[in-house]
Amino acid sequence: MNSGDIMKYDVVIIGAGASGMMCSSFLKSRMKDLNILLLEKNDKVGKKLSITGNGKCNLGNNDLKVDYFHSNNDLNSFKNIIENNEYLDILKNIGILTTEENGRIYPYSMQAISVCKSFERYLISNDVKIKYNYTVNKVVYTDNEYIINDEIKSRFVVLATGGITYPKTGSTGDGYKILKSLNHRITNIYPSLTYLMTNYKYQKELQGVRVNAKASLIVDNKLEKEETGQVQFTKNALSGICIFNLSRNVKRYLDDNKSVIISIDFIPECDNIDDYLKQFKNYKSQEALSCVINNKLANVICKDTNTYDKQFNKIDSKSFYNIMDKLKNMNFKIIGVGDYLVSQVTNGGASLDNFNNSLESKTNHNLYVIGELLDIDGDCGGYNLSWAFNSAIVAAKDIISKLV
């Protein structure tokens, strides 16, 4: 593009991530002659998509319920978008066949990179113009059309620039600035689906431990939320899907000086393990505990209760009670959370108040916002990508309805 040239399009989509690629693909699949431009600041599409699900891309879930999604707004008015499975048929048409594992939906290839490649192939073969290494800084509305960076004009604009987590993938929060300049409200934002840091004195010794457990988030002595699943221990933090799903508001609580505890039940299926353990009375206490829990964890619990190396049937009743209490309710004081660099999604974003049920701005005609840029985030389990795809489809359908 030479400076001074104004390029004109029917629809400009900003951001070639999960939602932007889905929106462009859907529009082109329904309207072959539509003049679309997809703008991407990276030199390739789907940089974040390509690292999702540990490289396997958990792109959806069989159990799509509004309860697994969060926002500052009431999500019930967006339930029809959230709980829709149509995205799976559309992915199939794009060349992404899916399969399911315990309710979670993955590409049949089990490769996130193949999902990006399928989108890329589809966009190219359907003549979607993609402009790489192009960062949008400015969107203004004038004379019934949008002007992007003073050089691209379009009747419709779809903002699909993502949130602010994992910025090395391109999502650096640009959409918030653009929307603010268009008088949209951005809610407070926090990192979500992230690890929780603890100062537990024996934490380093637990590094590498993975257990299936029930974890409870306790804020100012009140139970906030419980999750069952895998908990992983690093040298200074608790991690794993279970913890990620509890992490959503923890930064906010800590900023408000609230006390945050993660309490872990290491044997959630069992309420009276003491009878079982008593048969190992001649063992050292950590050896008896190792009959039911991870070895490193058994050592730490015994050190913490001053029973390490003591014969199991010789420990006093108070210490025995302490051990049993740690097995069922071991408390970890939380002192910090993984920041935006490492968190999987952004809690907060473009306020849903500003959008109708087709995700069109209520104040800026023909401006749509999709994906993680909006104030909606899902739990682990494919919910964030299903939202990216579903929100893209609903916006694309609305644009088409105005064009036919």
Ligand SMILES: Cc1cc2nc3c(=O)[nH]c(=O)nc-3n(C[C@H](O)[C@H](O)[C@H](O)COP(=O)(O)OP(=O)(O)OC[C@H]3O[C@@H](n4cnc5c(N)ncnc54)[C@H](O)[C@@H]3O)c2cc1C
């Ligand atoms: C490590 C990791 C693992 C994850 N795993 C899963 C998972 O398994 N399942 C799941 O459901 N979710 C997962 N997520 C979350 C999911 O990836 C995101 O919610 C989803 O990608 C959001 O899609 P999006 O299109 O809104 O934004 P993104 O995918 O972030 O795409 C935004 C695009 O816009 C571009 N862009 C930004 N600003 C500009 C600008 N100014 N000009 C031009 N282009 C711009 C960016 O470069 C980027 O390509 C994971 C996230 C991470 C970080």
